[in-house]
Amino acid sequence: MSQFNTLTKSESYLLELLASSINDCHFDKFRDNELTDEEWGDLIKTASWQGVAAIICSQIERLPQSQLPSRTQTINLIGLKISQQKRYNKQKNIASAFANALRSEGVKMYILKGFAYSSYYEDPSLRTCGDCDCFLVDVYNNLAFAKGNTIAQLFQANIDYEHYKHSHIQIHGLMIENHEFLTDFRSTRQGKITERLLRDLLIKEEGAKLFDTDMMKPNDYFNLLFLVRHAHGDFIDGGITLRMLYDLAVMLKKIECKINWSDFYQDLSICKLSDFFNLIVGICVKYFGLSLSTVPDTYKETALIDEVFYDTIRGGLHIKGKETLPQKTLRILKRFKRMWHYRNLATEKYPVMIWNSFAFSSYIHRKVSI
Incomplete structure (x- = not known):
């Protein structure tokens, strides 16, 4: 202890x-x-x-x-759990109805994160899901991004295209992010390499239906690599959460024997994510008591494991409530400091990260391609 x-x-x-x-x-x-x-x-x-x-x-x-x-705290906790499960089931039903409409038009709805990751939980409804991220392909595995936006109109959805990575589709209170791209690769050479690799891995091995719905769960190999890539992006920008680490731990418990670790570490190397993966696995081993039998023992004890864990549990640079302009400016400056501090874990050079923070901000609607 x-x-x-x-x-x-x-x-x-x-x-x-x-x-x-x-x-x-x-x-x-x-x-x-x-x-x-x-x-x-x-x-x-x-x-x-x-x-x-x-x-x-x-x-x-x-x-x-x-x-x-105490009774008050117990009731509070039970209330949080019940609310979470109700919200989860409502979100799942809405997303499932959209997936069914897509399937009837020959479109497969692959779920990214969210419900897909919850399937590794003993009780999937315990996982909090915010937006429903999806990637749409037709029967020939061609991108069906535009077709998905058209079909969403049948639900009288509100749709906007403010970000190059995805459209925002509002259906009955659920935000569905229809991804044109899997990652916010910001048009860099390394970003495009990772984006193409993930896209290839997603369609290389078809996943399975989620919970007897028309939603599709991507294959386990993709889910693990995508989790690492997504967590890395959040980590560099401001920090990860205990839920992300829990996702990783329960996923590894379920699939470690199914993964070809030689191939996986090769793909991690291509994406420049090897050190970060070793780091977050090391956190799960040390602080969650995660025991692994097939994952290569490359998560050595380091001071960085403790540092990143404490950064996680204490909140990183996550936005807490509404920000004033001075507060937002200070947070952005702290993010730049964070990027410099963790530059050895980054996939891009520091000047590139700084430039991209401005060039691909929410105020500038960039168009990109791979």
């Missing part, structure tokens, strides 16, 4: 609950070290904005009476 020495008691408790969920073991680490009501409040607050509150609730429901939080 030495790795928890500089964590608060509520943070330590939170990690142990997540670890017990990942490893499917009974939670009893803190039997003689109950939290105060204030510490439970801190734990629930952290779990909520880290996207793991419903997971925590399911683990707490397994605790003996003596270890439960």
Whole structure:
């Protein structure tokens, strides 16, 4: 437990609950070290904005009476879980209806992240899903981006095209991001290499239907590499979350024996993501107690593992609430500082990252191609 020495008691408790969920073991680490009501409040607050509150609730429901939080905190947690599950099921039903309409027109709806990653959970409804990201192809595996936008109009959807990577389709309160490109590759040489590789991997091996719907789950190899690429982008820009690390841990538990690790590390190298993958796997091993049998042991103990973990659990540079112009300016300057600090983990040179921050900002509607 030495790795928890500089964590608060509520943070330590939170990690142990997540670890017990990942490893499917009974939670009893803190039997003689109950939290105060204030510490439970801190734990629930952290779990909520880290996207793991419903997971925590399911683990707490397994605790003996003596270890439960106060009645108020318990009710609060159960409420968060029930709300999460209702939201998940509503989102799934809306996305499924859209997928069904697409399928009837010969279009396959591959789900990126979200519902696809939830399928690796013991209870998929515990995973928080914001937008529904998808990539559409026809029966010949040609991009069906434009056709998807046309079909969405049958749902009286609001559609906008503010970002080159995807369109935004609003259907009954669910934001569906229809991807023309899998990544925000910003027209760089390395970005195009990664984009093409991911696209090839997605269609190389057809996935499976998700939850007996017409939504498609991409193959496991693609899902893992795409998770790493997406987490890396978030990490460089501002930081990752415990939910992303939990996604990685439960995914690896389910698929590690199915992955050709020689090929995977070769593809990581092509994408310049090897060091980052080793880093986040190392975090899962150290802080979640993740045990792996086939993944190459390249996640060595380093100070960077601790540094990035603490950056994650303390919130990184994520936006918290509405920002004033001075607050936004300060955050952008901190992001540039962050990019410099973690430049050895980046896939682009520092000047390129700075330039792209302006050239591909939300205020400039760039058109790109691969």
